[in-house]
Amino acid sequence: MQDILEAIMAAEGSDQPGRELAAIAGLPVPESYHGVVVRADETRIFDGMAARDKDPRKALHVQEVPTPELGPGEALVAVMASAINYNTVWTSIFEPLPTFKFLQRYGRLSELTRRHDLPYHVVGSDAAGVVLRTGPGVTRWQPGDEVVAHCLSVELEDSAGHDDTMLDPQQRIWGFETNFGGLAELAVVKANQLMPKPRHLSWEEAASPGLVNSTAYRQLVSQHGAGMKQGDVVLIWGASGGLGGYATQLALNGGAIPVCVVSSPEKAELCRKMGAELVIDRTAEGFRFWRDEQTQDADEWRRFGERIRALTGGEDPDIVFEHPGRETFGASVFVAKRGGTVVTCASTSGYQHQYDNRYLWMHLKRIIGSHFANYHEAWQANRLVALGRVHPTVSRTYPLERTGQAAYEVHRNAHQGKVGVRCLAPRDGLGVRDPELRARHEHAINRFRGH
Numbered sequence: 001m002q003d004i005l006e007a008i009m010a011a012e013g014s015d016q017p018g019r020e021l022a023a024i025a026g027l028p029v030p031e032s033y034h035g036v037v038v039r040a041d042e043t044r045i046f047d048g049m050a051a052r053d054k055d056p057r058k059a060l061h062v063q064e065v066p067t068p069e070l071g072p073g074e075a076l077v078a079v080m081a082s083a084i085n086y087n088t089v090w091t092s093i094f095e096p097l098p099t100f101k102f103l104q105r106y107g108r109l110s111e112l113t114r115r116h117d118l119p120y121h122v123v124g125s126d127a128a129g130v131v132l133r134t135g136p137g138v139t140r141w142q143p144g145d146e147v148v149a150h151c152l153s154v155e156l157e158d159s160a161g162h163d164d165t166m167l168d169p170q171q172r173i174w175g176f177e178t179n180f181g182g183l184a185e186l187a188v189v190k191a192n193q194l195m196p197k198p199r200h201l202s203w204e205e206a207a208s209p210g211l212v213n214s215t216a217y218r219q220l221v222s223q224h225g226a227g228m229k230q231g232d233v234v235l236i237w238g239a240s241g242g243l244g245g246y247a248t249q250l251a252l253n254g255g256a257i258p259v260c261v262v263s264s265p266e267k268a269e270l271c272r273k274m275g276a277e278l279v280i281d282r283t284a285e286g287f288r289f290w291r292d293e294q295t296q297d298a299d300e301w302r303r304f305g306e307r308i309r310a311l312t313g314g315e316d317p318d319i320v321f322e323h324p325g326r327e328t329f330g331a332s333v334f335v336a337k338r339g340g341t342v343v344t345c346a347s348t349s350g351y352q353h354q355y356d357n358r359y360l361w362m363h364l365k366r367i368i369g370s371h372f373a374n375y376h377e378a379w380q381a382n383r384l385v386a387l388g389r390v391h392p393t394v395s396r397t398y399p400l401e402r403t404g405q406a407a408y409e410v411h412r413n414a415h416q417g418k419v420g421v422r423c424l425a426p427r428d429g430l431g432v433r434d435p436e437l438r439a440r441h442e443h444a445i446n447r448f449r450g451h
Contacts, residue, residue: 070135149187
């Protein structure tokens with residue numbers, strides 16, 4: 001593994017980094033590597049505890065695992081950096097169910113997929129690194145290529161997936177519903193998960209947009225989501241967070257009018273740094289949409305709607321970008337404009353949504369479910385990053401051995417933007433190949449740092 005890292009580091013400052021990286025093809029593949037895992041024999045350790053009290057640090061372990069054999073259409077990536085997503089938090093607290101159920105189901109599909117059904121699960125759904133090896137049939141990528149990986153894993157043997165790969169019956173999220181994920185020194189991906197690494201970004205910056213930027217792109221921009229257009233008023237919950245930080249940028253970049261909902265003055269300031277002018281600090285303004293665990297407060301929905309109109313000059317949101325779920329969903333349905341759209345994913349505050357259907361049915365509103373992105377959508381989202389139109393939201397990074405702490409911060413919402421994890425990268429700031437493009441966007445790239 002050290003030889004691989006030294007070959008990648010030799011590209012730092014080189015006039016021809018591609019030539020240095022091509023040497024990777026001649027290095028042997030390590031028999032084992034370090035990865036962040038949850039263990040099947042620990043799935044009951046949080047029994048009886050509320051979700052908020054479960055500690056990811058107790059379930060996420062860094063351990064040495066055997067390197068799996070590559071199958072057809074697969075690639076082995078030396079991972080320089082990864083990032084924390086909420087699915088890693090869910091995995092670490094074994095909610096809504098232990099991910100070993102996913103691995104067992106996948107393992108029954110074929111002899112090849114049986115490799116994934118193990119008593120440990122290497123987690124992580126983001127990665128930036130260098131291709132180390134490719135399996136039979138891979139022609140688009142070769143050893144030495146600098147890449148980022150999106151997290152859509154599909155088999156595409158069923159016709160249902162060929163119009164939109166997210167509808168494939170065997171669609172899975174890599175590193176959550178499959179093994180050998182990105183929070184590790186090595187990762188196994190399908191070759192059609194790979195995309196070019198944005199050349200002006202460091203490894204940890206390039207790793208961070210993957211899941212959330214692609215998810216926000218489909219949810220907000222794509223025809224499969226809300227189909228946002230210029231001038232749309234877009235209400236964005238958690239607008240400085242992992243998903244919301246990209247939704248805010250996509251709205252601004254696409255000529256829409258974001259109304260950013262946050263929970264602190266610091267988060268409000270981050271939204272303004274991104275260029276948003278309309279911001280609601282829901283904590284400072286005391287919005288409480290539930291009177292108790294069973295009863296929502298419609299008066300608070302109305303007060304919230306009035307606050308939005310006060311900011312927009314009397315307009316209701318054309319689109320509500322929903323991901324908190326239970327806590328906010330009733331308010332989201334209420335405040336969306338007549339004929340408007342609530343587009344939803346994730347449900348980080350709870351999956352059981354409640355809303356008053358009169359405001360949906362009588363006002364002709366729509367609810368659209370959205371889940372990650374297909375390859376084309378992920379590629380387009382990554383292209384915007386590579387062009388410098390959308391920027392990373394990395395606030396801090398941790399080394400691989402402190403992944404548990406990184407996941408703990410995301411679970412506690414004690415973070416801004418994305419929390420990165422350095423896997424093989426020994427420090428931040430490595431991997432920049434286009435310093436001129438970076439210099440033009442340095443301020444935007446770093447605006448979340450230190451928050």
